[in-house]
Amino acid sequence: MTDDTQNTDGRTMNYGKKHVNVYRTYATPLTGLREIPESTFTGKPNTLLGMEVRAQVEGEEFLPSFRSGDNSKVVATDSMKNFILHHAGEYDGATVEGFLHYIGSEFLKTYDQMEAVRMSADELQFDQRPVPDGEGGFEPSELVFRVSDNESAYGEYYLKREDGDIVIEDQRSGVTGIELVKVKDNSFVGYVQDEYTTLPERKNRTLYIGLDIFWTYDDPEAALGDDPKEYVPAEQVRDIAQVVFDEKDVNSIQDLVYQIGLRILERFPQLAEVNFESRNQTWLGVRKDDLDGDAKVLREPPRPTGFQRFSMDHSDLNEESKE
Numbered sequence: 218m219t220d221d222t223q224n225t226d227g228r229t230m231n232y233g234k235k236h237v238n239v240y241r242t243y244a245t246p247l248t249g250l251r252e253i254p255e256s257t258f259t260g261k262p263n264t265l266l267g268m269e270v271r272a273q274v275e276g277e278e279f280l281p282s283f284r285s286g287d288n289s290k291v292v293a294t295d296s297m298k299n300f301i302l303h304h305a306g307e308y309d310g311a312t313v314e315g316f317l318h319y320i321g322s323e324f325l326k327t328y329d330q331m332e333a334v335r336m337s338a339d340e341l342q343f344d345q346r347p348v349p350d351g352e353g354g355f356e357p358s359e360l361v362f363r364v365s366d367n368e369s370a371y372g373e374y375y376l377k378r379e380d381g382d383i384v385i386e387d388q389r390s391g392v393t394g395i396e397l398v399k400v401k402d403n404s405f406v407g408y409v410q411d412e413y414t415t416l417p418e419r420k421n422r423t424l425y426i427g428l429d430i431f432w433t434y435d436d437p438e439a440a441l442g443d444d445p446k447e448y449v450p451a452e453q454v455r456d457i458a459q460v461v462f463d464e465k466d467v468n469s470i471q472d473l474v475y476q477i478g479l480r481i482l483e484r485f486p487q488l489a490e491v492n493f494e495s496r497n498q499t500w501l502g503v504r505k506d507d508l509d510g511d512a513k514v515l516r517e518p519p520r521p522t523g524f525q526r527f528s529m530d531h532s533d534l535n536e537e538s539k540e
């Protein structure tokens with residue numbers, strides 16, 4: 218990844234619009250994905266596709282706007298917002314990443330003074346609600362959705378104009394805001410014990426994690442979703458995280474993210490790298506010994522918050538298979 222503030226010449230000069238919320242109904246359905254054992258997710262109708270978009274543009278011709286208040290080359294960020302909203306109606310693909318690539322390319326084609334654009338978005342999630350199917354069961358409503366504040370897909374494309382062509386400089390996909398609690402079968406023991414240690418070792422803790430997972434592809438065009446067999450949907454990565462959490466008895470969040478990473482790389486050989494940002498939100502025990510079995514009473518942890526960051530690629534998977 219290049220630093221997202223610096224231009225290719227090392228100077229920081231860009232501007233743009235963020236928090237552009239756009240909602241598109243009846244976008245192209247996402248179908249034809251590869252199935253994986255950890256997930257029931259095989260596609261989505263995209264009846265309601267919501268995104269919070271960020272556009273950041275660069276170009277030497279914007280220098281006078283900073284140096285001397287000369288706005289002759291400045292595309293107002295308000296116009297950028299309108300551009301994004303308008304083109305949401307033209308987009309004929311099925312993924313957040315595809316939308317970002319499309320809009321970014323249109324910016325570069327429309328405005329010569331833009332030399333590079335960094336487009337990113339968080340998906341705004343809506344869940345189809347179950348309604349009676351008329352035969353005693355339930356089916357997802359085709360019309361009514363619940364606004365969700367669960368985890369959401371993330372996408373990013375950094376595009377540049379090079380000899381008249383639009384090239385991909387960088388691409389990143391992700392799923393952010395995963396929050397999972399596992400009630401038992403997690404430990405945290407064996408860490409440094411010295412004069413600063415007050416945390417008691419726990420052979421079995423209730424573990425609450427916040428998790429953002431990002432990935433890059435060997436071929437950044439695979440993120441467009443044009444070939445759905447090569448596309449990695451955020452929903453399947455989320456499902457891998459929860460299945461591995463359920464399966465593995467881990468000794469730390471570090472141990473857990475590594476196990477999740479191995480599984481993601483195993484399922485998706487088309488990925489170049491997987492990146493984790495995790496937060497420890499583990500509750501504190503209030504009552505345990507006087508309650509039956511595994512029962513506990515817990516409470517919110519105080520700040521500060523522990524975090525972990527880790528990146529992995531296929532060399533980690535190869536290391537693992539040697540052992």
Ligand SMILES: O=c1[nH]c(=O)c2[nH]c(=O)[nH]c2[nH]1
Nearest residue numbers: 405416468469470471497523
């Ligand atoms: O999974 C954890 N990793 C740590 O590094 C750590 N440190 C800590 O105080 N609690 C935890 N938990």
